[in-house]
Amino acid sequence: MAGNGNARRDSTGDLRLENLSKIFPEREGQGEVRAVNDVSLTISAGEFVTLLGPSGCGKTTTLRLIAGFELPTSGRILLDGKDISMQPPNKRDMSLVFQSYALFPHMTVFDNIAYGLRTAGMPRAQVQAKVNEALAQMDLEGLGERRPNELSGGQQQRVALARSLVMEPRVLLFDEPLSNLDAKLRVQMRSEIRRLQRRLNITSVYVTHDQIEAMAMSDRIVVMNAGRIEQIGTPQEVYRYPQSRFVADFIGRANFIETRVEAVDGEQVTATVLGRTVHVPMEPLPKVNDPLVAVLRPESLYITDDTAGYPAVIEQTMYLGAETEYIVQAEGQALTVIESGLSALRLFDEGQTVGLSFEDEAIHFLPQTESVAV
Amino acid sequence: MTAISPRRYVDQFRRIFQDPILAISLIVVTVFLLLAVVLPILAMIGESTSPEGRPLFAHYLGTSTYQTIISNTVVMGLVVATVGTALGFLFAYVQVKVKAPFKRFMHIVALIPIISPPFAVATATIVLFGRNGLISKGIFGVRYNIYGLHGLTLVLALSYFTVVYLNLKGMMQALDPALEEAATNLGASKWRIFRTVTVPMLIPGLLSSFLLLFVESIADLGNPLVMGGNYEVLSTRIYISVIGLYDTTAAAVFSVILLVPSLTVFIVQRYWIGRMSVVSVTGKPTGTPQLITNRWVRWPLFGLTMFITLLIILIYATIFIGAFTRVVGVNNDFTLDHFDFVINGYGSAAMTDTTTLAAVATPLAGLLGMLLAFLVVRKEFLGRSALDFAGMLGIAVPGTILGIGFLLVFNNPIQLTLPFGGAEPLTITLIPKLTGGRAILGGALAIVIVYIVRSVPAALRAGVAALTQIDPAIEEASISLGADNARTFRKITLPLIRPAFLSGLIYAFARSMTSLSAIVFLTTPQTKIMTHQILNEVENGRFGNAFAYCVILILIVLVAISILYLTVGSTTGAERTLEGGA
Numbered sequence: 001m002a003g004n005g006n007a008r009r010d011s012t013g014d015l016r017l018e019n020l021s022k023i024f025p026e027r028e029g030q031g032e033v034r035a036v037n038d039v040s041l042t043i044s045a046g047e048f049v050t051l052l053g054p055s056g057c058g059k060t061t062t063l064r065l066i067a068g069f070e071l072p073t074s075g076r077i078l079l080d081g082k083d084i085s086m087q088p089p090n091k092r093d094m095s096l097v098f099q100s101y102a103l104f105p106h107m108t109v110f111d112n113i114a115y116g117l118r119t120a121g122m123p124r125a126q127v128q129a130k131v132n133e134a135l136a137q138m139d140l141e142g143l144g145e146r147r148p149n150e151l152s153g154g155q156q157q158r159v160a161l162a163r164s165l166v167m168e169p170r171v172l173l174f175d176e177p178l179s180n181l182d183a184k185l186r187v188q189m190r191s192e193i194r195r196l197q198r199r200l201n202i203t204s205v206y207v208t209h210d211q212i213e214a215m216a217m218s219d220r221i222v223v224m225n226a227g228r229i230e231q232i233g234t235p236q237e238v239y240r241y242p243q244s245r246f247v248a249d250f251i252g253r254a255n256f257i258e259t260r261v262e263a264v265d266g267e268q269v270t271a272t273v274l275g276r277t278v279h280v281p282m283e284p285l286p287k288v289n290d291p292l293v294a295v296l297r298p299e300s301l302y303i304t305d306d307t308a309g310y311p312a313v314i315e316q317t318m319y320l321g322a323e324t325e326y327i328v329q330a331e332g333q334a335l336t337v338i339e340s341g342l343s344a345l346r347l348f349d350e351g352q353t354v355g356l357s358f359e360d361e362a363i364h365f366l367p368q369t370e371s372v373a374v
Numbered sequence: 375m376t377a378i379s380p381r382r383y384v385d386q387f388r389r390i391f392q393d394p395i396l397a398i399s400l401i402v403v404t405v406f407l408l409l410a411v412v413l414p415i416l417a418m419i420g421e422s423t424s425p426e427g428r429p430l431f432a433h434y435l436g437t438s439t440y441q442t443i444i445s446n447t448v449v450m451g452l453v454v455a456t457v458g459t460a461l462g463f464l465f466a467y468v469q470v471k472v473k474a475p476f477k478r479f480m481h482i483v484a485l486i487p488i489i490s491p492p493f494a495v496a497t498a499t500i501v502l503f504g505r506n507g508l509i510s511k512g513i514f515g516v517r518y519n520i521y522g523l524h525g526l527t528l529v530l531a532l533s534y535f536t537v538v539y540l541n542l543k544g545m546m547q548a549l550d551p552a553l554e555e556a557a558t559n560l561g562a563s564k565w566r567i568f569r570t571v572t573v574p575m576l577i578p579g580l581l582s583s584f585l586l587l588f589v590e591s592i593a594d595l596g597n598p599l600v601m602g603g604n605y606e607v608l609s610t611r612i613y614i615s616v617i618g619l620y621d622t623t624a625a626a627v628f629s630v631i632l633l634v635p636s637l638t639v640f641i642v643q644r645y646w647i648g649r650m651s652v653v654s655v656t657g658k659p660t661g662t663p664q665l666i667t668n669r670w671v672r673w674p675l676f677g678l679t680m681f682i683t684l685l686i687i688l689i690y691a692t693i694f695i696g697a698f699t700r701v702v703g704v705n706n707d708f709t710l711d712h713f714d715f716v717i718n719g720y721g722s723a724a725m726t727d728t729t730t731l732a733a734v735a736t737p738l739a740g741l742l743g744m745l746l747a748f749l750v751v752r753k754e755f756l757g758r759s760a761l762d763f764a765g766m767l768g769i770a771v772p773g774t775i776l777g778i779g780f781l782l783v784f785n786n787p788i789q790l791t792l793p794f795g796g797a798e799p800l801t802i803t804l805i806p807k808l809t810g811g812r813a814i815l816g817g818a819l820a821i822v823i824v825y826i827v828r829s830v831p832a833a834l835r836a837g838v839a840a841l842t843q844i845d846p847a848i849e850e851a852s853i854s855l856g857a858d859n860a861r862t863f864r865k866i867t868l869p870l871i872r873p874a875f876l877s878g879l880i881y882a883f884a885r886s887m888t889s890l891s892a893i894v895f896l897t898t899p900q901t902k903i904m905t906h907q908i909l910n911e912v913e914n915g916r917f918g919n920a921f922a923y924c925v926i927l928i929l930i931v932l933v934a935i936s937i938l939y940l941t942v943g944s945t946t947g948a949e950r951t952l953e954g955g956a
Contacts, residue, residue: 069850071385088392089853096854102847106869106946115865116855167855 012080013170013203015043015066020075022061035061037227039075046201048194050214053224054250059207060175062224066205067096067173079170094171095164099179101156103148109159110135110144116167134162137196154185165196172197174206178213190217211251215239223247241364248295248366255301255335257294258368261286269365274310274330278360291368298325298338300362303348309355314348330356383756390755395860399745400755406742407764409805410823414779415633415771421626421782430627444631447592447607450526451635454591455584458531462538462583463576464679469539470546471572473665474676476683483683486690487536489931491888491905493596494924496529497912498692500600501702508692508703521603529601530591532686538583545579546572554664564666585639593636593772595891596905600912608632609891612774616895622778629775640770644763696921712922721923724902729930731818731901732886735825736934739882742826743833744875748867750834751841752849765834768827773891776827780820781895784808809896816900821893825886832885833878840874841867869946876942883934887927 022036036058043049051059064070066077068089077085084092095116104112113134117127135141138158148156157177164172174193178186194217197204208214214221215235223230223238223246231243242248245256262277263270269282273294286292302309303326312330323340324347337356348354391397421427434440465484468474487495503510503520510518549572557567573580595609602610608628615625666672692702700707715721743765749755750762768776788805807813808820848870852862868875890905897903904927911920 067854069853071389086388086392088389088858089850090856090858094854096851098847098851100845100847102845102851104848104852104866115852115857119855119857119861163851163855173854 013045014078014080015171015203015205016076016078017041017062017066018076018078020062020065020077021073022058022065022070023073034227036065036072039224039227039229041222041229041232043203043205045203048197048204048206048217048219050206050208050218050221051224052208052211052214052221052250053230054209056226057224058227059209059224063096063173063175063205063207066171067094068092092171093169094173095167095169096173096175097160097164097177099176101148101160101177101180103156103159103163105148107147108144109140109146109148109151112148112159113163113166116163120167130166134166137165138162153181154189157181157185157189161193161196165200165202168200168202170203172202172204174204174208176208178208179210186213193217215251221251223250225250242295242366245293245295245366248364253298253336255296255298257296257331257333257335259292259294261288261290261292264288271365273363274356274358276310276357278363280360280363280365282365286367293366293368295364295366296335296358296362298336299340300358301335301337302343302357303328303337303339304355304357305348305352306355309357312354312356314350314352314354317347317350319347328354328356386755390753393859395858396753400749400753403742403746403749404757404761407761407767410827411764411767411771411776414776414783415767416779417782418626418629418775418779419633421623422630424623426623427627430624431631434627434631443606443608443611446523446605447609447632448635450523450530450598450605450607451588451592453523453527454530454534455587457527458535458587458591459538459580459584461531461535461682462542463580464675464682465535465539466542466546468675468679469543471666472672472675473667474672474679476680480679480683483686484536484539486686487533489884489888489935490690490693490928491596491890491908491924493529493600493890493909493912494693494921495533495689496525496597496600497908497917497920497924498689498696499525499529501692501696501917502688506703512703519603521601522605525601525603526597526605529597530594531587532682532689533594533597534587534590537586541583542576542579545576549575551664558664564668564671582643585643589636589639589770589772592632593774593891595774595894596909599909609772609774612778613894616778616781622781625778626782629772629778632772633775636772636775637770640766644766693921693924696917697925699918701918709918712918713926715919716922716926721904721907721919724904724907724923725926725930727818727902728887728904728927731822731903732825732883733934735822735829735886736879736883738822739826739829739886740833740875740879743830743878743882744837744868744871745863746830746834747837747841747871747874748863751838752846752867762834762838766831768829769831773824773828773889774894776824776892777895780824781809784813784820785810809898811898813898817896817898818901820896821901821903824892824896825882825889828889828892829878829882829885832881833875836874836878836881837871840871844870872942872946873944876938876944879938879942880935883938884931887931887934 018040020036020039021034024033024035025031026033039058039062041049051062053059061070065072068084068087068091072085075085076083079092079094104115107115110131113131114127117130122130131144135144138161140155140158140162143151143155148159151159157180160177177193178189181189190213206214206217218235220232220234221238222232225246231238231247233241238247238251242251242254248254248256257273259271259273261269261271264285264287265279267281267283267285268279269286269292270277270279271292271294272278273296303312303314310330312328312335314326315329315334316327318325322344323338324344326337326339326348328335328337335356390400422431435444465480469477469481500507500520502508503518503525505511505517505519507518507520510516510520553571553575554567557571562570592607593609595613598605598607598610599613608631612625612628612632615621615628696702697712698708698710699705700709700711716725746761746765750758750765784805785807787803787807790802790804792800792802808823809817813820844867849862849866852866853859857865888905890909893903894906894909897906904923908920908923908927911917911923
């Protein structure tokens with residue numbers, strides 16, 4: 001997966017987390033909090049991996065463990081095969097881009113970007129050249145003498161990025177760097193970051209709670225919940241084949257329909273969903289009569305007005321322009337349906353009885369083991 | 375504690391010791407505080423509980439003479455705290471909430487007491503209102519007895535109210551005007567707002583001001599010596615025990631008795647009032663406060679404030695004029711003899727010694743304060759809050775007590791004797807003799823250390839306040855870019871807390887130049903200190919010399935403040951706002 005860009009640097013930056021755990025004492029009282037719980041993860045050189053999850057899931061702590069701002073309670077962190085778990089953060093060949101940018105307010109933009117290079121003892125002329133190159137690369141020419149508080153939010157973000165990139169670290173770490181930007185700039189910056197990362201081929205670990213951002217940028221997504229990894233996979237894998245109800249619900253939106261295993265044949269499971277018998281591959285295979293949950297994305301459901309589909313009543317219609325969102329009542333539960341493209345041209349009325357249908361391939365089964373609460 | 379705790383503390387120290395400079399800083403700071411603050415206090419307590427000391431407690435607490443001294447101390451503390459807090463509140467309220475003229479003028483006058491030796495006010499007050507006072511006898515024709523509680527209250531309140539004024543002014547300015555607007559909007563009158571919104575919001579500030587003044591006044595030595603008359607308090611009793619009776623054990627027992635209320639107040643202040651603050655100091659007010667324009671409120675408040683302002687001016691004018699007058703009120707001829715005495719004569723050694731020692735102590739105290747603040751706010755380790763506490767002890771403990779502690783610990787060299795088998799045991803001097811005759815550097819080292827100990831608390835608090843305003847990510851960014859803790863502190867932290875550093879330095883210098891109680895037992899014939907000399911001159915009735923000392927001392931402090939402003943700078947460079955468009 002790595003190295004799909006025109007690699008400019010050696011493919012170092014192989015990052016491995018082995019059974020990483022971090023326990024914090026509870027703020028008041030005697031208890032403890034397992035912020036990170038037995039996390040193992042291998043990130044190959046040049047890969048862009050996103051840690052995704054709700055707040056408090058341990059993603060930021062994991063990032064801070066990698067950066068070295070926290071020490072693991074147990075487990076190891078290896079960079080290119082070398083154990084760096086106990087190395088101080090300034091000795092790790094990594095650079096962190098902060099959510100608040102953390103620009104040095106008393107220094108100019110130029111001095112901010114030059115800071116790391118000067119710390120490393122790079123000769124003046126070379127610092128000058130490198131910083132100017134970075135300024136040009138990030139569209140910051142002419143702003144070198146400004147102070148951070150004289151820049152717009154987007155410009156500050158670029159300075160923060162330039163300051164880290166200019167170090168040419170083996171690993172780049174991002175802690176929700178775009179969350180302080182407005183929506184439009186955020187979309188623009190995320191493709192810019194991704195483009196730069198591909199070009200420079202630097203291993204990157206990116207923390208976000210925004211699933212769209214994660215989908216748009218990542219080679220692989222690590223979905224975290226309550227300190228544990230729920231699932232690791234490409235954006236397509238986590239979206240199409242979520243391994244838990246949590247993942248299905250957190251990445252995109254999902255309808256959950258409960259059913260039972262009717263037959264198991266080879267690698268396929270037979271069950272009835274919305275009145276239709278479907279055969280879907282599943283792994284590991286359940287036993288006959290086991291409870292199942294069918295995951296159906298809102299966009300894989302269709303509404304028709306013939307009676308061929310499963311009968312449902314439109315409860316609410318929301319016209320959103322590019323698409324139309326319906327909440328329909330079927331099988332005693334509310335389902336969300338999104339119609340887009342040509343099918344969105346036709347609006348169904350609230351209260352109307354319609355037929356629901358779907359493609360068999362859109363169904364994904366989960367074992368009904370975990371509690372319903374998400 | 376939890377099962378994981380020991381492991382956690384080991385981790386924290388392992389983290390700190392990964393960075394040698396950080397580890398050394400932590401060790402140096404800890405050892406310094408242990409030796410210069412904790413050890414002297416413990417030695418003093420140890421001395422008071424020695425076989426000779428223990429019976430004295432029962433004796434002092436059971437005899438009516440000493441009971442009077444103790445109750446005098448407490449009464450004086452309470453009265454001064456009440457009057458001083460009221461004064462500070464009055465000045466702050468007029469400054470922030472009342473529409474009045476000459477505000478800037480009153481503000482500057484209110485700051486003057488900070489930079490003058492405390493008993494300068496006392497001396498001038500005697501000249502003005504004493505038995506032969508220029509005003510009491512000269513104008514009203516009475517031989518007024520200013521000595522005693524009322525005189526003490528006047529001079530102590532005037533000497534110490536500035537801190538209260540600045541605290542309350544800051545809090546009042548930070549009060550969100552929207553709160554008062556909301557109260558007005560709900561139909562409350564100005565008086566009702568004052569009672570139900572303004573004052574309750576300021577209660578933590580008022581309480582902590584009250585306690586601060588209480589501690590400051592019961593710890594004060596110079597004023598009770600000069601103004602007390604027959605009104606004897608614990609600090610003067612301690613002084614007499616050491617200087618007059620050479621009885622350090624008795625002094626230690628009195629010190630412990632004095633230490634109890636001081637430390638109690640400090641702990642109450644720190645752990646109770648600190649938590650009840652309702653005023654958030656951060657964030658900008660959302661509107662402009664409505665000033666009081668009602669003339670029945672406005673003019674009486676203004677009149678009272680202006681009266682006190684003029685009284686302060688009168689007192690300092692007396693000091694200034696007295697320095698150039700042969701004997702004020704008796705022989706009003708102009709003279710430069712007093713200045714000749716201080717600058718060229720007997721007093722010049724004190725002038726240069728004090729300035730030199732204060733100049734040595736100031737940067738050390740400032741840096742130590744910032745370093746302590748950095749460790750306390752930014753690092754996690756076992757004993758962090760103990761370190762903070764020890765750092766603050768220098769001011770929580772009355773100066774006389776610290777002085778006695780130094781005498782007890784450092785009057786002999788601290789030596790380590792190693793039994794190396796042979797006939798001659800090897801003796802290593804760990805700490806040389808610091809106080810008394812034949813002390814190292816003529817006792818100057820001990821005085822510098824005391825100056826530092828007394829100045830660190832203010833720098834520490836300023837540093838902590840500044841650091842908590844700075845996003846820790848900024849320092850982490852520096853570390854993430856490869857800088858170690860030392861470089862981060864030098865290049866990022868220190869420049870960003872420069873205003874706090876500056877105020878720490880100014881405070882350290884002013885405090886050192888004007889402190890008396892802590893060094894009064896530590897001066898030696900080789901090392902003369904101005905405040906001590908002033909005290910001698912006052913006690914011998916040579917007010918002219920005392921005033922000349924005061925004027926020169928104030929000038930030195932002012933010059934030092936200017937130099938500090940110019941060299942350290944009062945801004946971080948981050949304040950520059952958008953100019954010329956973006």
